[in-house]
Amino acid sequence: MWQQKTxxxxxxxxxxxxxxGEIEKIIVNNKKRKIHTGLCHVFVRHTSASxxxxxxxxxxxxxxxxxxxxxxxxxxxxxxxxxMEGPDDMPAHIRSILTSNDLSIPITAGQxxxxxxxxxxxxxxxxxxxxxxxxxTIQGQ
Amino acid sequence: MWQQKTxxxxxxxxxxxxxxGEIEKIIVNNKKRKIHTGLCHVFVRHTSASxxxxxxxxxxxxxxxxxxxxxxxxxxxxxxxxxMEGPDDMPAHIRSILTSNDLSIPITAGQxxxxxxxxxxxxxxxxxxxxxxxxxTIQGQ
Amino acid sequence: MWQQKTxxxxxxxxxxxxxxGEIEKIIVNNKKRKIHTGLCHVFVRHTSASxxxxxxxxxxxxxxxxxxxxxxxxxxxxxxxxxMEGPDDMPAHIRSILTSNDLSIPITAGQxxxxxxxxxxxxxxxxxxxxxxxxxTIQGQ
Numbered sequence: 001m002w003q004q005k006t007x008x009x010x011x012x013x014x015x016x017x018x019x020x021g022e023i024e025k026i027i028v029n030n031k032k033r034k035i036h037t038g039l040c041h042v043f044v045r046h047t048s049a050s051x052x053x054x055x056x057x058x059x060x061x062x063x064x065x066x067x068x069x070x071x072x073x074x075x076x077x078x079x080x081x082x083x084m085e086g087p088d089d090m091p092a093h094i095r096s097i098l099t100s101n102d103l104s105i106p107i108t109a110g111q112x113x114x115x116x117x118x119x120x121x122x123x124x125x126x127x128x129x130x131x132x133x134x135x136x137t138i139q140g141q
Numbered sequence: 142m143w144q145q146k147t148x149x150x151x152x153x154x155x156x157x158x159x160x161x162g163e164i165e166k167i168i169v170n171n172k173k174r175k176i177h178t179g180l181c182h183v184f185v186r187h188t189s190a191s192x193x194x195x196x197x198x199x200x201x202x203x204x205x206x207x208x209x210x211x212x213x214x215x216x217x218x219x220x221x222x223x224x225m226e227g228p229d230d231m232p233a234h235i236r237s238i239l240t241s242n243d244l245s246i247p248i249t250a251g252q253x254x255x256x257x258x259x260x261x262x263x264x265x266x267x268x269x270x271x272x273x274x275x276x277x278t279i280q281g282q
Numbered sequence: 283m284w285q286q287k288t289x290x291x292x293x294x295x296x297x298x299x300x301x302x303g304e305i306e307k308i309i310v311n312n313k314k315r316k317i318h319t320g321l322c323h324v325f326v327r328h329t330s331a332s333x334x335x336x337x338x339x340x341x342x343x344x345x346x347x348x349x350x351x352x353x354x355x356x357x358x359x360x361x362x363x364x365x366m367e368g369p370d371d372m373p374a375h376i377r378s379i380l381t382s383n384d385l386s387i388p389i390t391a392g393q394x395x396x397x398x399x400x401x402x403x404x405x406x407x408x409x410x411x412x413x414x415x416x417x418x419t420i421q422g423q
Contacts, residue, residue: 045397047337055188060223082342106276115186135388196329201364256327
């Protein structure tokens with residue numbers, strides 16, 4: 001049994017956006033269609049935004065993550081030649097590649113098997129607002 | 142055909158733990174149930190431990206990996222505000238996000254299609270011992 | 283419905299190799315076998331090569347990526363003890379682990395659901411030419 005849905009998110013620029021609820025809604029709505037055991041695949045169709053599983057209790061974790069990435073791959077780094085769209089262009093690609101464009105989460109007893117402290121976040125790496133498409137594919141029996 | 146099993150591992154603190162054998166056992170036991178071609182998904186339900194596919198011959202590789210991460214994101218870095226659980230708290234989240242919480246490996250002819258030098262490792266990023274849950278989902282035909 | 287195919291690539295040493303077309307060919311050939319909605323899993327069977335989804339328009343992006351990695355984990359770093367196969371040995375393992383050995387892409391209406399600017403690349407991290415095996419597994423209904 002398969003189901004696929006695209007979530008559209010308009011980011012307000014660089015930062016993390018909790019999409020756990022959006023994904024859980026798809027699983028719950030599917031319950032009637034009876035996926036008991038399976039997998040939920042999440043995919044972002046962009047190269048300057050990514051997906052992370054991150055601690056969901058203290059929002060400071062995601063701010064520290066930003067600080068870490070800003071030091072690891074600073075905007076305006078003279079190392080880069082690909083700067084057409086601005087100083088955050090190439091760092092955004094690197095941040096995406098160092099994290100991930102896709103992840104899969106087990107479905108057990110019709111529920112997403114996330115750990116207690118795991119949330120699913122879209123990470124927008126560009127400074128300005130962008131429209132982002134996320135494809136959620138669930139399958140199972 | 143689907144099968145799901147949770148492996149529990151008690152880490153002895155920071156370091157890598159070979160779980161290849163545990164996963165292969167699930168595949169082999171499943172053989173009777175006849176998954177010939179498919180995928181094996183492995184998922185860690187935590188935000189301060191992760192999964193890696195790593196060279197399995199020379200254990201020095203995993204020690205060098207530790208040294209690399211210790212320099213990239215040192216414990217006690219004054220950059221971080223999320224320090225409630227100690228100086229290794231935020232670095233553990235970053236290490237997890239830079240590696241991965243989930244991975245999938247092909248199943249071919251009823252066998253895990255790992256390369257000769259690929260082992261599956263749980264990477265504990267906290268200094269102290271922790272109980273870690275790993276959900277293994279196999280599917281195929 | 284499942285299909286699995288191994289792609290063999292002989293790299294010309296360190297650099298990125300576009301494999302999007304090779305993967306799309308498998309999906310298209312499969313169309314006759316009617317996977318409408320599903321997933322395409324790509325897996326590299328090595329620990330010193332990896333897979334990335336990267337911007338596919340400006341090749342400078344991938345050159346900047348190389349420059350970034352060369353600074354993050356330089357060849358010949360005296361930090362490393364695992365140097366048996368040369369100064370690029372351990373950096374190659376680290377680059378692989380910081381990126382990924384596997385990724386999954388949604389299949390929608392019999393097509394790979396990549397974003398407009400997303401290409402799939404094999405990233406060879408060793409300096410010399412290597413034979414690399416990539417297992418592509420597609421499934422769906």
